[in-house]
Amino acid sequence: xxxxxxxxxxxxxxxxxxxxxVAAYTIARYFLTPPSFGEYGWYRGAALAELATRDRxxxxxxxxxxxxxxxxxxxxxxxxxxxxxxxCHGPGxxxxxxxxxxxxxxxxxxxxxRCHEANPSRPxxxxxxxxxxxxxxxxxxxxxxPHSPLEVP
Amino acid sequence: xxxNVSRRNVLGRITAAVAGLLAAPAAKxxxxxxxxxxxxxxxxxxxxxxxxxxxxAIDANRCIGCGFCAExxxxxxxVPEGPYFRTxxxxxxxxxxxxxxxxARGETLVDSPDGGIHGYPEAPVPKEDIQxxxxxxxxxxxxxxxxxxxxxxxxxxxxxxxxxxLIDPKYCIGCGFCIQAxxxxxxxxxxxxxTAEKCTLCYxxxxxxxxxxxxxxxxxxxxxxxxLKHPMPDDPIQQxxxxxxxxxxxxxxxxxxxxxxxxxxxxxx
Numbered sequence: 046x047x048x049x050x051x052x053x054x055x056x057x058x059x060x061x062x063x064x065x066x067v068a069a070y071t072i073a074r075y076f077l078t079p080p081s082f083g084e085y086g087w088y089r090g091a092a093l094a095e096l097a098t099r100d101r102x103x104x105x106x107x108x109x110x111x112x113x114x115x116x117x118x119x120x121x122x123x124x125x126x127x128x129x130x131x132x133c134h135g136p137g138x139x140x141x142x143x144x145x146x147x148x149x150x151x152x153x154x155x156x157x158x159r160c161h162e163a164n165p166s167r168p169x170x171x172x173x174x175x176x177x178x179x180x181x182x183x184x185x186x187x188x189x190x191p192h193s194p195l196e197v198p
Numbered sequence: 199x200x201x202n203v204s205r206r207n208v209l210g211r212i213t214a215a216v217a218g219l220l221a222a223p224a225a226k227x228x229x230x231x232x233x234x235x236x237x238x239x240x241x242x243x244x245x246x247x248x249x250x251x252x253x254x255a256i257d258a259n260r261c262i263g264c265g266f267c268a269e270x271x272x273x274x275x276x277v278p279e280g281p282y283f284r285t286x287x288x289x290x291x292x293x294x295x296x297x298x299x300x301x302a303r304g305e306t307l308v309d310s311p312d313g314g315i316h317g318y319p320e321a322p323v324p325k326e327d328i329q330x331x332x333x334x335x336x337x338x339x340x341x342x343x344x345x346x347x348x349x350x351x352x353x354x355x356x357x358x359x360x361x362x363x364l365i366d367p368k369y370c371i372g373c374g375f376c377i378q379a380x381x382x383x384x385x386x387x388x389x390x391x392x393t394a395e396k397c398t399l400c401y402x403x404x405x406x407x408x409x410x411x412x413x414x415x416x417x418x419x420x421x422x423x424x425x426l427k428h429p430m431p432d433d434p435i436q437q438x439x440x441x442x443x444x445x446x447x448x449x450x451x452x453x454x455x456x457x458x459x460x461x462x463x464x465x466x467x
């Protein structure tokens with residue numbers, strides 16, 4: 046049987062090399078593509094779940110309410126109702142998991158003044174004081190109850 | 199070519215056929231082994247990203263500049279110390295124009311000491327010289343056409359189907375293209391992991407039914423968060439759109455942010 050067309054050896058070598066490269070790529074791709082790649086788009090779908098598995102630091106209002114229902118109810122009925130517990134008391138996930146007095150911020154003067162110190166950039170509706178002219182030397186809590194701020198005991 | 203039915207030839211063909219039959223299952227087994235090395239996480243099954251569309255909104259009229267949001271973000275997401283922020287608060291001060299200058303407004307001063315994580319000190323200019331001043335919380339603008347995703351060479355940054363723009367830390371090579379691409383400056387290269395980091399909308403919280411940490415601690419509800427696919431009764435997001443004239447930052451760039459602002463000045467970029 047006579048060949049109709051004889052391929053020059055240099056062309057044959059190049060063709061074989063090309064086939065080899067494509068085969069190597071196909072095999073590597075088959076083994077190395079993560080199973081979730083392309084699940085939602087051109088990325089690894091499992092990354093979503095991985096990012097979701099992190100531990101939280103802030104517990105959220107609901108966790109606080111479970112034990113401190115009375116304080117929570119008081120807060121929701123007064124001026125500070127838009128605040129979360131953790132706005133002033135700091136992150137509470139550690140405290141929610143292991144309730145002790147020393148793993149939650151008991152809150153202080155700094156927390157009050159951080160919002161209520163007069164500052165021209167703050168909106169006008171927000172109640173502000175100039176701390177150096179406002180009963181200097183006294184603690185805020187001597188006159189104000191943080192959970193029901195308009196009540197003066 | 200004439201004597202092609204030799205013993206060697208037949209044996210060779212049989213071996214090839216057997217190898218071919220075994221190749222597929224062997225490759226599959228090898229694939230599972232390789233991928234076990236590549237992927238370690240097993241996904242929690244109760245959250246379906248295609249069934250949500252998270253969105254955030256900022257009402258700057260309500261921001262009092264306490265910086266609790268920026269502080270909470272640092273703590274919640276273990277953001278490295280120093281000038282690295284996933285969210286921060288900026289203070290804009292527009293001074294009064296010089297008398298007789300004919301200008302409507304003076305200079306615009308913008309500052310953000312430590313991103314606002316310790317609250318705000320006194321204004322750098324006397325109160326009498328200020329024409330107008332306000333705070334603007336900043337974070338990822340949740341672009342519909344996010345430039346950061348488009349430039350990522352390895353598919354590490356992506357628009358998740360639930361609206362968050364996320365980074366796959368296992369794929370990120372830390373090239374920093376996305377940091378240059380983000381027109382809102384919302385990304386940074388973490389000195390700890392050497393990968394790009396950004397706001398994830400607290401993905402570990404929202405997938406468990408909690409609000410992002412910044413929204414949780416905001417004392418005035420200047421930050422509003424919701425799910426467009428599951429609006430709640432009296433949905434705060436819907437109310438925000440109803441009650442405010444909203445704007446997006448840098449609309450001329452065509453990024454189509456899904457983060458809308460109310461109550462900001464033209465000077466905010």
